[in-house]
Amino acid sequence: MSKQEVSIFWFRRDLRLEDNVGLFQALQSKYSVVPLFIFDDSILDSLPKNDARVGFIHDSLSKINTQLQEIGSSLLVKKGKTFNVWQLLLEEYDVKEVFFNKDYEPYAIQRDTAICELLEANKTIAYSFKDQVIFEEKEISKADGLPYTVYTPFKNKWLEKYKSMAPVQEYDTESYFSNFHKNSFDFPTLEQIGFEQSPIKVKPHNLKFIANYQDIRDFPALDKTSYLSPHLRFGTVSVRKLVNWAFHKNDVFLSELIWREFFMQILFSFPKVVTQNFKSAYDGIQWRNNEEDFKRWCSGTTGYPMVDAGMRQLNETGYMHNRVRMVVASFLCKHLMIQWQWGEAYFAEKLLDYDMSANVGNWQWAAGTGCDAAPYFRVFNPEIQQKKFDEKGIYIRKWIKEFDLGYGKPMVEHAMARDRAIATYKAGILK
Structure with missing residues (x-):
């Protein structure tokens, strides 16, 4: 037959x-x-x-x-x-x-x-x-054909190229559905695949807050983010439809989508960044890598409410607000002097929107070891971040139920940790 x-x-x-x-x-x-x-x-x-x-x-x-x-x-x-x-x-x-x-x-x-x-x-x-991207691989490159390693010129070139063709073509697949093979395959249950339902669920994406995205995006208590990232990660939304829409709605939101493509290009062009510092000059840093300290960070028991609320949100829901991600990542690398690969691996295990290029890129940004990263002497103060972005403690109380009962002391004093981080980086950066 x-x-x-x-x-x-x-x-x-x-x-x-x-x-x-x-x-x-x-x-x-x-x-x-x-x-x-x-x-x-x-x-x-x-x-x-x-x-x-x-x-x-x-x-x-x-x-x-x-x-x-x-x-x-x-x-x-x-x-x-x-x-x-x-x-x-x-x-x-x-x-x-x-x-x-x-x-x-x-x-x-x-x-x-x-x-x-x-x-x-x-x-x-x-x-x-x-x-899954508007521009791939070497489509956005410098005049000499090399990849960009700084975001702003990448973004400018990206926008220039996009505007020359906007809107990008969308594809009318529905008109050709009759060409699908006629069949009736059995669709397996989750259990037949060897898995079971999780109490954690991916939320539907929501674009109704995008118009004033730049004004609300840094305040975790508002809970007015798009929840798009898992949908972009797994392709349940079209990036072309999204970018064509966002281009007319909000420049700051569009910039976040361009950051996503920037990190994808970095991963494609420099695959070593998965496990190694983009800036090899940082290979000489002497990390503390204390396992007990790492466990406290993972469990959200550092004594810094903004850090702990973020980690508890992650552990309970698979999400973490973007502003808080920067605070917890900086805390791990700078306050505890634990190398970014530990945090990156933990996020990879927990995040619903885990995307290798963005996760590695953002962790190296926080650690100062990546391309176009925060400078090593920039050390977020978690208490100031809390006052600026969760002044009334609404976000913190949501995730730290015992907060008003007299919250524990910080596991490390900020000024000491900051000085230690800067001195360690300075001594470890290879000339």
Whole structure:
């Protein structure tokens, strides 16, 4: 019996049917399109069984599957080592073409290279597309072709290029839905994948506060952020629709989206930043790396209310307000002299919106070791940050229930910690 001739569209960080570049291109194929998602054991094996992000992925895929069922199709969901899954798919189907959107993280690049080699050996044509960013790889570069390592000139070039083509094209995938493969695959439960529901949930994104974003974004008690970051991370929203909309709404909000692409370009161009300082001159810093101090930071029991509220919010919800992220990161690196990689790994475990490029970029920014980072002698004072951005203690009381009962003493005195940090950095920076 001959195998079915099909094209496959492989979902990854683009969990939506609307305005999806790779999917739009796949649906132009002369073969019917099997939509595929692979739960990758290489990633899943290191996660707790109630990881909220896996639950969010599963929920997002379930919505896609429901949409597909309405047109007589469905989503093929597999689990295993990605390479092994593709080997089995090539045995089951006569796969003529494979379409997917690019991912710029080191593991993803390595994985995709291996899969493309496998497809080529099978005489299957692979096509990859830019989808999760407006500009990728080397599209925004200096006159000499080298990548930008300072944000402001990157942003200026980004805006110049965007304005020359604004609005960027959005893709009408819905007009080609009839080209999906007609099938009825069984959609697995979360338990069948080996996971369970988490009490932590990803919130719906909300853009109603964007008009005055610059006035409210630094005040965590207001809780008026967009909650977009997990949706951007997993592609349940289109960055093209978002940028085309934000361009006319708020420059400061748009700048945050450009920061996201700046850090993605840094990760793509300098993959060493995943584990190493961007500025190698900082490799000589003598970190304290005290494990007990780190545990107190993780549990939100440092005695600094702004730090502790942020860490408790993270531990309970998977979110942390952006202003507070800067305070807790600076505290770990500067007050406790614990290297940024420890904090980055903890955030990677806990954040619903964990995105390697932004997480590494922001941690190195706070530590002073990254590109365009805060200078090493800039040490946030958590008490001043609290007075400026949570003067009435509303945010702090929300997350520290015992705050009014006489909160504990700070684990380290600010002036001493600041002096120690500056002296340690100064002595450790390699000439």
